[in-house]
Amino acid sequence: MTRLVVSLLAAVLLAPFAHAQEWGQVTTPAPGPTQSIGFYSAGCLQGAQALPLDGPGYEAIRISRNRYWGQPVTLDFVKRLSEQVRNAGQAQVYVGDIGQPRGGPMSFGHASHQVGLDVDIWFERQPGARRPPAEREQPRLRSLVRADDSGIDDAVFDDQHVAMLRLAATTPAVDRIFVNKWIKQRLCQTVAGSRAWLRKIVIWIGHDAHFHVRMYCPPGNPHCQPQAGYYEDDGCGEQLDLWFTRPPVRIPPPDAPKVPYRPKLPATCQAVLTAP
Numbered sequence: 001m002t003r004l005v006v007s008l009l010a011a012v013l014l015a016p017f018a019h020a021q022e023w024g025q026v027t028t029p030a031p032g033p034t035q036s037i038g039f040y041s042a043g044c045l046q047g048a049q050a051l052p053l054d055g056p057g058y059e060a061i062r063i064s065r066n067r068y069w070g071q072p073v074t075l076d077f078v079k080r081l082s083e084q085v086r087n088a089g090q091a092q093v094y095v096g097d098i099g100q101p102r103g104g105p106m107s108f109g110h111a112s113h114q115v116g117l118d119v120d121i122w123f124e125r126q127p128g129a130r131r132p133p134a135e136r137e138q139p140r141l142r143s144l145v146r147a148d149d150s151g152i153d154d155a156v157f158d159d160q161h162v163a164m165l166r167l168a169a170t171t172p173a174v175d176r177i178f179v180n181k182w183i184k185q186r187l188c189q190t191v192a193g194s195r196a197w198l199r200k201i202v203i204w205i206g207h208d209a210h211f212h213v214r215m216y217c218p219p220g221n222p223h224c225q226p227q228a229g230y231y232e233d234d235g236c237g238e239q240l241d242l243w244f245t246r247p248p249v250r251i252p253p254p255d256a257p258k259v260p261y262r263p264k265l266p267a268t269c270q271a272v273l274t275a276p
């Protein structure tokens with residue numbers, strides 16, 4: 001191949017990622033009142049606030065990604081859940097990605113998390129004493145699902161995971177929570193008493209080592225685009241069965257060509273990206 005062809009090819013392959021990279025390179029939030037603009041998977045965030053890296057009952061991990069920025073409602077959720085989990089006698093929660101300082105698309109890892117209203121909470125707990133942020137880049141993060149995807153790994157899964165999901169799902173500001181099909185199935189089979197909260201537990205691919213919490217658009221955010229509803233009931237019937245018979249989404253094989261994700265953002269996001 002000639003050098004020209006190689007460089008043209010590189011330009012074609014790299015160009016779609018430039019957009020996400022731009023958003024990932026901004027290290028500070030945009031000034032102004034906190035506003036989520038656009039949709040969870042195509043938007044941005046003005047006036048983002050940083051989650052304190054340590055708090056009662058939690059610690060943020062993978063700090064080097066600089067994705068601990070979000071809406072106050074999201075940060076409040078993290079703090080409240082962590083305190084509840086701690087009060088229930090459980091070990092510290094690992095908090096993963098929220099969003100970039102100005103939200104927007106990410107060059108790796110997520111399609112959503114763009115408007116400061118998504119947060120990943122790991123099922124794994126922080127064992128023992130707290131460690132400094134720099135030592136939290138590669139913690140052990142076990143999956144609740146067996147490696148061959150044949151079901152729940154009962155050596156890892158326990159009632160504390162159920163308790164944490166219940167606490168998260170019964171938080172009024174939470175829109176929905178994404179988990180793996182095996183986790184939803186286990187909840188459907190075992191949760192006794194009030195099952196109303198199961199409605200908020202929505203199946204998605206992956207989400208076997210962490211769960212993804214999505215907050216509603218907060219009041220006073222007119223440019224935040226809500227997501228349509230989901231289950232009418234607890235989602236333990238046909239919607240659950242579907243994932244085992246005709247899954248609406250499949251995990252792409254490792255050798256599948258990577259299709260760059262480049263959403264069309266609301267026009268105002270350009271000002272959020274370029275604000276001093």
Ligand SMILES: [Zn+2]
Nearest residue numbers: 118119120212
């Ligand atoms: Zn997530």
